[in-house]
Amino acid sequence: MPSAIFVVRATVPDPVKRDAFDRWYRDVHLPDAIKSFGVRKAWRVWSLVDPAVHQAMYQFDDVAAMERAVGGDEMKRLIVDFNRDWPDVTRTRESFTLAQIVEE
Numbered sequence: 001m002p003s004a005i006f007v008v009r010a011t012v013p014d015p016v017k018r019d020a021f022d023r024w025y026r027d028v029h030l031p032d033a034i035k036s037f038g039v040r041k042a043w044r045v046w047s048l049v050d051p052a053v054h055q056a057m058y059q060f061d062d063v064a065a066m067e068r069a070v071g072g073d074e075m076k077r078l079i080v081d082f083n084r085d086w087p088d089v090t091r092t093r094e095s096f097t098l099a100q101i102v103e104e
Contacts, residue, residue, distance in 0.1 A: 003040070003098040004066035006058045010091045013052055017088075021054070022046075024085060029078070030056065036074035038065075063097055070095070 012021045025044065034042050039058045047053035060066035069075065070093070082091070 004060040004063045005096040005098065006037075006060065006066050006070055007094045007096065008056045008058075008091055009094070010054045010056075010086075010089050011052050012054060012086075012089050014088070015051070018051070021086060021089065025054070025056070029082065032081070033058065033078055036078060037069040039069075063095075066095060 010021075012018050030042060030044060033039075033056070037058055037060070039060055041059040042057065044054065044056040047055075058066075058069075060069065082089075
């Protein structure tokens with residue numbers, strides 16, 4: 001079965017807060033999400049087009065594992081923690097299934 005990718009896109013509108021958000025995500029939230037989700041791999045990026053945009057991607061073994069993780073109590077807790085620490089940062093979430101990998 002193909003891998004599934006869960007993507008969280010956050011917009012940090014205040015440039016002064018971006019470094020603190022980056023440290024928090026790196027040191028607190030990403031390790032917590034990795035452990036809570038039980039993911040195979042996670043990575044995150046900042047947009048080069050819009051410096052306010054941050055995306056985190058979590059790779060699951062399959063769609064069923066992703067759906068269990070993002071539909072469970074741990075996800076609810078992660079959302080509460082995020083909202084508590086970053087109330088002015090908006091987010092969207094989207095789920096993908098891997099269609100193709102090309103490597104040379």
